Amino acid sequence: MAPSLHPSIDNGITKGSDKFSGGKLHCQCPTNKVEVTLTGNVLHNHVCGCSQCWKPSGALFAVIAVIPVENVKVTANGDKLSIIDGKATILRHACKECGVHLYGRIKKKHAFKGLDFVHVELSDEKGWQEPQFAAFVSSLIEQGFDPNEMPSVRARLNELGLQTYDALSPPLMDALAAFAAKEKKASL
Numbered sequence: 163m164a165p166s167l168h169p170s171i172d173n174g175i176t177k178g179s180d181k182f183s184g185g186k187l188h189c190q191c192p193t194n195k196v197e198v199t200l201t202g203n204v205l206h207n208h209v210c211g212c213s214q215c216w217k218p219s220g221a222l223f224a225v226i227a228v229i230p231v232e233n234v235k236v237t238a239n240g241d242k243l244s245i246i247d248g249k250a251t252i253l254r255h256a257c258k259e260c261g262v263h264l265y266g267r268i269k270k271k272h273a274f275k276g277l278d279f280v281h282v283e284l285s286d287e288k289g290w291q292e293p294q295f296a297a298f299v300s301s302l303i304e305q306g307f308d309p310n311e312m313p314s315v316r317a318r319l320n321e322l323g324l325q326t327y328d329a330l331s332p333p334l335m336d337a338l339a340a341f342a343a344k345e346k347k348a349s350l
């Protein structure tokens with residue numbers, strides 16, 4: 163059997179709702195769950211094959227989106243959160259008990275500063291924006307995935323309507339490059 167891409171897309175992608183106004187994310191602890199409240203829908207939802215994004219067990223990809231930081235509030239059991247790697251660009255706040263990443267925040271100068279990274283599968287609400295593309299697909303190989311199996315993974319992603327990239331999508335790469343160009347100009 164083909165390995166799971168991600169449980170929320172293996173059987174097809176359900177489109178989100180334009181009218182959706184947000185919901186709550188919960189960690190996977192049986193009790194005293196960390197709760198994060200998101201006010202509004204997410205943007206740029208995508209699947210990510212990188213080694214740093216949190217994936218549910220058995221899944222090849224994470225599903226990760228962004229949302230403005232002002233729309234993100236930790237509303238219960240925030241004392242269970244800790245940053246998993248303080249040196250990373252995205253400071254991923256994970257539950258110390260179950261390991262789930264509740265939100266990732268960028269503190270340093272960066273094109274995406276002001277946006278938090280979240281996993282909407284941690285919510286019971288329906289209507290979140292659906293994944294729009296597949297990022298960091300070749301990163302699976304770095305994590306031990308057989309390179310010979312990559313064409314079938316890319317084909318399954320394409321069948322689901324997801325374009326595959328080995329970094330972010332072109333508009334997001336353009337935003338990163340435009341930011342870098344602006345910084346370079348400012349430093350001259």
Ligand SMILES: N[C@@H](CCC(=O)N[C@@H](CS)C(=O)NCC(=O)O)C(=O)O
Nearest residue numbers: 211212213214215250251252301304
């Ligand atoms: N090939 C690397 C790619 C890692 C990477 O660049 N991840 C992207 C997508 S989440 C990123 O923006 N990382 C910044 C960070 O995690 O702080 C891996 O799999 O670890």
Ligand SMILES: [Zn+2]
Nearest residue numbers: 189191257260
């Ligand atoms: Zn937890």
Ligand SMILES: [Zn+2]
Nearest residue numbers: 210212214215
């Ligand atoms: Zn990632």
